[in-house]
Amino acid sequence: MQAEFQALKQHLQKVIVGQEALLDKLMIGLLTGGHILLEGPPGLAKTTAVKTLAKGVHASFQRIQFTPDLMPGDVMGSEILDVNSGQLSFVKGPIFNEIVLADEINRAPPKVQSALLEAMAEKQVTAGGQTRALPELFLVMATQNPLEQSGTYPLPEAQLDRFMLHVTLDYPGEDEELEILRRDRAHHFGVDEEQPGAFLTPQNVLLARRAVAEQFVSEPVERYMVALVTATRKLGELDANLDGVLEVGASPRASIALLHAASAYAWLQGRDYVTPDDVITLLPDVLRHRLIVSFSGRAQQWSADSLINRIIELVPVPVPDAAE
Numbered sequence: 001m002q003a004e005f006q007a008l009k010q011h012l013q014k015v016i017v018g019q020e021a022l023l024d025k026l027m028i029g030l031l032t033g034g035h036i037l038l039e040g041p042p043g044l045a046k047t048t049a050v051k052t053l054a055k056g057v058h059a060s061f062q063r064i065q066f067t068p069d070l071m072p073g074d075v076m077g078s079e080i081l082d083v084n085s086g087q088l089s090f091v092k093g094p095i096f097n098e099i100v101l102a103d104e105i106n107r108a109p110p111k112v113q114s115a116l117l118e119a120m121a122e123k124q125v126t127a128g129g130q131t132r133a134l135p136e137l138f139l140v141m142a143t144q145n146p147l148e149q150s151g152t153y154p155l156p157e158a159q160l161d162r163f164m165l166h167v168t169l170d171y172p173g174e175d176e177e178l179e180i181l182r183r184d185r186a187h188h189f190g191v192d193e194e195q196p197g198a199f200l201t202p203q204n205v206l207l208a209r210r211a212v213a214e215q216f217v218s219e220p221v222e223r224y225m226v227a228l229v230t231a232t233r234k235l236g237e238l239d240a241n242l243d244g245v246l247e248v249g250a251s252p253r254a255s256i257a258l259l260h261a262a263s264a265y266a267w268l269q270g271r272d273y274v275t276p277d278d279v280i281t282l283l284p285d286v287l288r289h290r291l292i293v294s295f296s297g298r299a300q301q302w303s304a305d306s307l308i309n310r311i312i313e314l315v316p317v318p319v320p321d322a323a324e
Contacts, residue, residue: 001204001207001208001211002267002268002270004199004200004204005027005031005199005200005208005268006268007199008027008053008056008057008199008200009023009024009027009268011052011056011199012026012049012052012053012056015048015049015052016045016048016049016052017045017172017176017177017179017180017183018172018173018176018179019044019045019049019169019172021167022038022046022049022167022169023049024265024268025165025167025285026049026050026053026141027264027268028165028261028264028265028268028282029139029141029164029165030053030057030139030205031205031208031209031212031264031267031268032164032209032212032260032261032263032264033137033138033139033209034139034163034164034165034257034260034261035120035139035140035141035142035162035163035164036139036140036141036142036163036164036165036167037105037142037143037144037160037163037165037166037167037289038050038141038142038143038144038167038169039143039144039145039146039166039167039168039169040143040146040168040169040170041145041146041171042145044169044171044172046143046169047063047101047103047143050099050101050141051063051101053099053141054098054099056199056200057098057099057199057200057201057202057204057205058200058201058202059097059098059099059137059202059205060097060098060099060135061097061098061099061100061101062094062095062097062099062100062101063094063100063101063103064094064095064100064101064102064103065103065104066102066103066104066105066106066107066108066112067104067107067108068107068108068109069109070108070109070112071111071112072111072112072114072115073093073127074093074112075093075094075095075112075115075116076093076095076115076119076125076127077090077091077092077093077095077096077125077127078090078091078093078127078128079091079127079128088128090127090128090130090132092132093125095116095119095125095134096125096132096134096135097135097138098135098137098138098139098202099137099139099141100138100139100140100141101141101142101143102116102140102141102142102143103142103143104143104144104145104152105142105143105144105155106144106145106152106153106154106155107145107152107153110156113155113156113159116140116159117156117158117159117162119134119138119140120140120159120162120163121162123136123138135202136202136206137202137205137206142163157248157292160289160290161251161253161289161290163289164257164260164261164286165257165261165282165285165286166285166288166289167285168288208267211267212260212263212264212267213263214272215263215266215267215272215273215274216272216273216274217259217262217263217273217274218273218274218318220318220319221274221275221276221279221318222259223318224276224279224315224317224318225255225258225259225262225279226255227315227316228258228279228283228311228312228315229250229252229254229255229258229287230249231311231314231315232246232249232250232254232287232290232291232307232311233249233250234249235249235307235311238311238314238315239310239314242302242307242310244294244296244297245293245294245296245297245300245302245307246291246292246293246294246297246307247292247293247294248290248291248292249290249291250286250287250290250291251290254286254287254290257286258279258282258283258286261282261285261286262274262278262279262281262282265278265281265282266278276317276318280312280317283308283311283312284305284308284309287304287308288304288305288308289304291304291307291308293307
């Protein structure tokens with residue numbers, strides 16, 4: 001099963017230049033069923049990566065462009081009157097797909113965000129007094145523009161907490177951008193005729209999720225995960241200089257997300273056990289969107305990422321013998 005996932009990743013690498021971390025996080029989301037929030041300026045292939053992933057899994061896919069005038073019914077679906085029968089019938093919205101790309105999610109109004117929250121948290125949609133289940137594979141991969149751009153709004157805390165990972169992207173290096181130019185030219189003139197195939201099926205993905213859930217995690221590594229997350233709620237006890245720099249720390253949902261993400265990452269590396277290094281690798285993406293830096297913290301030039309790095313320094317890492 002791991003070979004098929006590696007083949008899928010290799011295909012993604014043929015389509016997306018660089019962005020190795022992005023591809024890893026997309027695979028982790030697929031393996032855990034955890035929703036992914038991608039943040040970065042336009043033009044970094046966020047949409048292309050998600051579309052290519054959906055094709056590689058042979059999953060039903062729908063892109064939803066979030067705009068300020070979007071209504072909940074446009075996403076979830078609504079009841080329509082049948083003029084012939086005089087009865088109301090429910091027409092499913094684009095949310096009823098296995099992989100949903102919520103493009104520019106932070107441009108949507110609060111009503112849409114509230115409706116989306118139920119789908120992400122419960123994998124169901126309630127409309128017209130009836131609750132309807134979403135596909136078993138259901139996964140939301142959302143893109144978000146940096147908040148400094150006009151027309152963007154911060155997502156509600158409850159909504160952010162439903163994303164397992166928040167991945168931030170930056171511009172490619174010069175060599176990578178040169179490769180992008182060459183690939184685009186080849187594609188434009190029809191030089192590359194390779195058509196994307198389906199490397200996996202939704203059933204394969206669900207079986208792999210069970211394998212990931214069976215990864216071995218020793219008690220010292222479990223305690224290390226919990227210590228990292230709870231440190232966000234008592235920074236002042238770890239370092240008196242950090243007292244009051246956070247308004248809100250991470251909830252136990254962050255510990256669960258960290259466990260799932262680290263287990264999937266280890267599985268992708270071909271291991272059946274989780275190490276402290278796996279935990280450290282995934283910690284920034286798990287915590288970044290769950291921390292709210294206070295006014296005092298911002299005045300001291302602290303950011304969520306810099307605080308996460310400081311937490312990694314402060315919390316003792318389990319010794320290798322105990323971790324394994």
